Amino acid sequence: MYQLKISRRRMTGGMLAVGAAAALAACGNRPGASSSAGNGATAWVLTGGPEQTFRDSFERWNTAHSDRQIATEWFANDAYKEKIRTAVGAGNAPTLLYNWAGGTLADYVANNQVIDLTESTTAAQERIVPSLLDPGKVDGKVYALPNNNAQPVMLYYSKPAFEAIGAQPPTTWDELLALVPEFTAAGYIPFAESGSSQWPYLMWIEYLTDRIGGAEPFAKIVAGEQDAWSDPAITGALEKIQELVRAGGFGDSYGSVDADSGADIALIHTGKAAMILQGSWVYANFLTDAPEFMSNGNLGYTDFPSVADGTGDLSNIVGNPANYWSVASNGSQEVQQIAIDYLNEELYNEDYIQALVTGGTIPAALEADDAIAASEHAEYLAYGYDMVKNAANFTQSWDQALPPAAAQELLTNLSQIFLLQLKPEQFVTNMNATL
Structure with missing residues (x-):
């Protein structure tokens, strides 16, 4: 955020x-x-x-x-x-x-x-x-x-979409990939994504890097260590992002969707997309933009999946602390x-x-437990609050943690990764030059 x-x-x-x-x-x-x-x-x-x-x-x-x-x-x-x-x-x-x-x-x-x-x-x-x-x-x-308030990133999903294909939310990256052809065949965009805004792309590289290699790779980047972007966890995250893009995980028009106007979450509550990786701030936006969808309990939320052979603590979260x-x-x-x-x-x-x-x-x-328990939205707030309290590490959004010039380079290069205009090794070279 x-x-x-x-x-x-x-x-x-x-x-x-x-x-x-x-x-x-x-x-x-x-x-x-x-x-x-x-x-x-x-x-x-x-x-x-x-x-x-x-x-x-x-x-x-x-x-x-x-x-x-x-x-x-x-x-x-x-x-x-x-x-x-x-x-x-x-x-x-x-x-x-x-x-x-x-x-x-x-x-x-x-x-x-x-x-x-x-x-x-x-x-x-x-x-x-x-x-x-x-x-x-x-x-x-x-x-x-x-x-x-703390603002962790979560994986939100449409319960009706999952009911339509008889599936459960993914707990592993392989399960996530397996859902892509199923949702596509059922007429859903697997993941709503807003490439026009660019910053939502960050959530994917942040979580994937952490799940693969933990919080240390990005900590080295923040510290300005030479060639820190060359960490294998970064390259692995970039490869998995492009794997998901090529599989059709974001549909065909994700590069023109705008998050600032709520167009990304609209794909969820209008029945066009099944999942979205976004920050906890969108829950309030769902309530405002789609009260009927929310009143029927149609929005689910879960943690980001694990990655095979990854070394990151699964309690780690990313977002805006x-x-x-x-x-x-x-x-x-x-x-x-x-x-x-x-x-x-x-x-x-x-x-x-x-x-x-x-x-x-x-x-x-x-x-804050007692105050949350008495809230109208106790279930959701308690889920997010537990994520925050139990996190072994809460990595700050990368474009906030980095100096402004490096953050702009990150957004530009990551956008090209999602649009398949840049190879992972080129991304790494470009970002190492910012250290």
Whole structure:
């Protein structure tokens, strides 16, 4: 819910209820407007997704701390990304710096633009799923803390499509391949895919690489090790992707399908496709776009299949661990301490968790079971929450983990792999040149 392409998944999961959206519209603090604060502590926050969680949290803090207010300013995704880049570079970043961790955070740390939170935020860290802390670390130190919901990638499927051919969801790659001719013969596209958006392609190489070789191959890439893209797990993943393409796994028109408009999930709920590999954010989109399909319990979800002879831990997942708060270094010690105290007091407390669950999203918190159990969407949220809590490793979306230039090269080359315009060895050569 990836860096270079903006879509609904970049809003980190939509509200699942009309009531939640209505409450959001009535909250009064419009995008781009600032609340008052006299001491300079500030936070820039994104609209959309779990926005209400943030609004409620800052309101609680400001109500309880009249002499230590935090001013908030609200932005749409694109506007924020444009403004924050300029503000950080000019030394005018807000005290609480909203970010996606990964390569961008590493740049902030290298330029001394954010402060080390390792020792000062232990209270907040104790409430967070440990694997979700990792993307906020640089050289073993914590520079960013998750601030919203975890977004694992899952394999979603149409129950009616599987009933039509009398099959079960695949648990192995060989089973997955065997389903392709069966669904094609029954008139279904086996997998909905949105090549026009490019970023959904990443989910296939991410999971296949992990299932074949574990999390280590990509960790070496992030570390910038020479020729790290030459790892056999990468080549194996690319070969399997092209194997699936040649088998007809994505149909004939996948290169023109757009995920940002929901065209990929529409293939599922209109009965044209059987499966889709997507992030947890699409569950909310299914509810909005296809309420009848969802009310009939037609959407299934499962883990990504195993790969024969693979060495990756099957509990490993990929996706967007969360979005993150850092504390900017340009502010005074006073405003930095306000931000730190806010994180320790508010982040994933009971009210914070409840707001995320009410919005239909998977909290990045350790103690969310009770809130999820009471939710209208308890079964789905519990499934995703267990995935996150039990993951041996949660690999961040590759285009977020990499520096922007390398991420763009990755999207370009991977698109050519899916369109059979590039051989795996050419992909490897091109990507090694980015290290």
